[in-house]
Amino acid sequence: MRKVAVIGAGMTKFRHRMLETGRELSFEASRAALDSARMDIKNVDSVVLGSAPDAFDGLHMKGEYLLDGAGGSGKPYTRVYVGGGTGVFIPAAAWWHVASGVSDVVLAVGEEKMSPLQPHPQYAFWSIFDQFLERPLGVTLLWIFSLEMRRYMSVYGIKEEDIALVAVKNKGNAMDHPSAQLPMRITVDDVMKSEPICTPVKRLDVSPTSDGAAALVLASEDVARKYTDDPVWITGVGWNVDTTFWTNRDLCYPEYVEKAAMMAYKMAGISNPGKEIDFAEVYDPFDYKELHHMEGLQLAKRGEAPKMTREGVTQRDGDLPINPSGGLLGVGNPIAAAGVMKVAELFWQLRGEAGRRQVKKPVHRGLAQAWGDLMQVGTVVIMER
Amino acid sequence: MGRSHAGRNCGDYGEVMGMENPSEPPGTALTPDEWRGKEIFFRNFHTKFTYSWDTGVAIGHFLEALKGGKIVGRSCSGCNRVLVPPRMFCELCFRPTDDWIDVLDTGVVNTFSISYVNNDASRREQPLFVAVINIDGASPGMGFLHLLGEVDAGQIHVGMKVRAKWKPAHERTGAITDISYFKPSEGL
Numbered sequence: 110m111r112k113v114a115v116i117g118a119g120m121t122k123f124r125h126r127m128l129e130t131g132r133e134l135s136f137e138a139s140r141a142a143l144d145s146a147r148m149d150i151k152n153v154d155s156v157v158l159g160s161a162p163d164a165f166d167g168l169h170m171k172g173e174y175l176l177d178g179a180g181g182s183g184k185p186y187t188r189v190y191v192g193g194g195t196g197v198f199i200p201a202a203a204w205w206h207v208a209s210g211v212s213d214v215v216l217a218v219g220e221e222k223m224s225p226l227q228p229h230p231q232y233a234f235w236s237i238f239d240q241f242l243e244r245p246l247g248v249t250l251l252w253i254f255s256l257e258m259r260r261y262m263s264v265y266g267i268k269e270e271d272i273a274l275v276a277v278k279n280k281g282n283a284m285d286h287p288s289a290q291l292p293m294r295i296t297v298d299d300v301m302k303s304e305p306i307c308t309p310v311k312r313l314d315v316s317p318t319s320d321g322a323a324a325l326v327l328a329s330e331d332v333a334r335k336y337t338d339d340p341v342w343i344t345g346v347g348w349n350v351d352t353t354f355w356t357n358r359d360l361c362y363p364e365y366v367e368k369a370a371m372m373a374y375k376m377a378g379i380s381n382p383g384k385e386i387d388f389a390e391v392y393d394p395f396d397y398k399e400l401h402h403m404e405g406l407q408l409a410k411r412g413e414a415p416k417m418t419r420e421g422v423t424q425r426d427g428d429l430p431i432n433p434s435g436g437l438l439g440v441g442n443p444i445a446a447a448g449v450m451k452v453a454e455l456f457w458q459l460r461g462e463a464g465r466r467q468v469k470k471p472v473h474r475g476l477a478q479a480w481g482d483l484m485q486v487g488t489v490v491i492m493e494r
Numbered sequence: 495m496g497r498s499h500a501g502r503n504c505g506d507y508g509e510v511m512g513m514e515n516p517s518e519p520p521g522t523a524l525t526p527d528e529w530r531g532k533e534i535f536f537r538n539f540h541t542k543f544t545y546s547w548d549t550g551v552a553i554g555h556f557l558e559a560l561k562g563g564k565i566v567g568r569s570c571s572g573c574n575r576v577l578v579p580p581r582m583f584c585e586l587c588f589r590p591t592d593d594w595i596d597v598l599d600t601g602v603v604n605t606f607s608i609s610y611v612n613n614d615a616s617r618r619e620q621p622l623f624v625a626v627i628n629i630d631g632a633s634p635g636m637g638f639l640h641l642l643g644e645v646d647a648g649q650i651h652v653g654m655k656v657r658a659k660w661k662p663a664h665e666r667t668g669a670i671t672d673i674s675y676f677k678p679s680e681g682l
């Protein structure tokens with residue numbers, strides 16, 4: 110396999126509702142990533158795009174609709190999809206294009222425009238559930254999160270207040286992100302007193318719905334060295350999908366995330382992730398998910414991520430900064446774009462270009478992870494400089 | 495509407511962030527006034543698709559059993575599991591499953607939530623109690639999503655023993671809702 114570098118990244122603002130179409134947002138993010146790589150579209154061999162359910166847009170063939178904006182016109186072009194896991198799966202798929210020798214330069218684009226669906230984008234998720242066993246019960250997406258959060262709390266004896274610390278941290282970190290939708294200085298008390306949605310999930314435990322796009326430029330080693338003295342390398346990728354029969358697994362622990370991480374750790378030669386990963390962008394559509402995923406990723410022992418959070422380990426100036434970007438809770442959650450944003454954050458942090466978001470300790474190796482579908486998929490990318 | 499796109503390169507934010515006029519990421523946020531007040535153009539569209547799904551072999555049999563007031567699973571002699579909900583093949587052994595097994599209509603609350611929202615994110619007038627129920631007679635940890643009833647919100651707990659509350663036989667249609675809900679089966 111060939112070495113694969115990331116040499117550029119760009120993104121739009123993330124907002125509840127944007128003027129631009131998904132195609133226009135894709136263009137803005139793609140152009141920004143190419144500008145940052147000092148490249149033009151003619152240098153790009155192939156394009157990998159990801160976007161979540163077509164139902165948000167009411168446009169079938171969304172990949173084809175977005176093609177022109179993602180720079181894929183007249184090129185080998187692939188749309189990938191694993192629900193919420195899509196954003197980190199996009200660079201993984203782009204990686205194999207370059208690692209295999211199929212392409213030298215790949216543009217990797219994540220797009221989401223959730224706002225068109227009325228009265229609320231959440232309605233689209235109704236159609237991911239089993240049509241015989243679950244939809245007749247009136248299921249909503251929030252149910253599965255609240256059920257998983259409860260199971261996690263129940264098995265490990267975790268308090269809602271400890272989970273709320275994640276929302277406080279991430280929304281606070283987002284104060285320093287120029288694209289952020291929900292940067293806020295809040296307290297645990299604010300989270301605890303926010304409106305209950307599906308217990309134990311409350312309003313401030315949840316990331317917002319968003320419009321936005323983000324993009325990366327991946328290149329082979331010889332091309333990367335022509336464009337930059339300072340490439341950042343993708344040294345591990347992993348993904349894993351479990352059955353859609355989500356009521357048949359113990360929701361207290363995401364085994365499929367562990368399997369995805371192990372695949373990436375093996376590739377990157379990592380045997381002690383807690384020591385060898387300097388910082389991580391962990392999927393946080395809900396605050397408890399950050400903790401759940403730190404455990405699945407072996408960055409914390411089972412049930413101990415809340416303790417690390419309480420002790421400040423996961424703050425930007427801590428020993429293992431988690432979501433220095435502000436995460437989905439703070440920057441926003443345009444699904445596929447949000448995952449790409451996490452990988453872009455690795456790029457900026459590793460190059461020391463994250464400005465006020467820059468983590469305090471020197472960082473050489475970071476991990477980004479996403480999660481999704483019916484609580485069944487983990488996607489992981491490891492980057493090093 | 496539109497704005498200049500100075501500073502497309504997010505990687506430069508680190509360098510420009512301390513300056514007086516930091517460059518702004520591309521994209522034009524709309525305010526609620528702008529989109530509700532029709533200050534910009536929208537095209538509205540409503541569509542309706544109608545589907546008729548085959549219930550299939552495994553779930554068809556499961557629904558037929560519900561109509562008869564029973565819950566059934568499917569056994570796999572490869573991994574010695576009793577699968578609920580049933581399937582005609584085992585995804586782990588990747589072989590056909592073997593036999594239909596009558597499991598019980600009792601179980602244990604694996605996890606639960608009190609839902610204040612509908613699936614379009616609107617607020618419910620009355621909260622709904624939802625749970626994953628591990629079904630007795632199925633392999634450990636095997637169960638399905640359902641509702642809880644005849645219980646107060648404060649009494650529901652993980653590990654609570656429950657029993658199916660069936661609809662009267664003449665009202666059953668071969669649907670998951672042939673069970674109205676699960677209710678506590680012993681003293682709380």
Ligand SMILES: [Zn+2]
Binds near residue numbers: 570
């Ligand atoms: Zn089996």
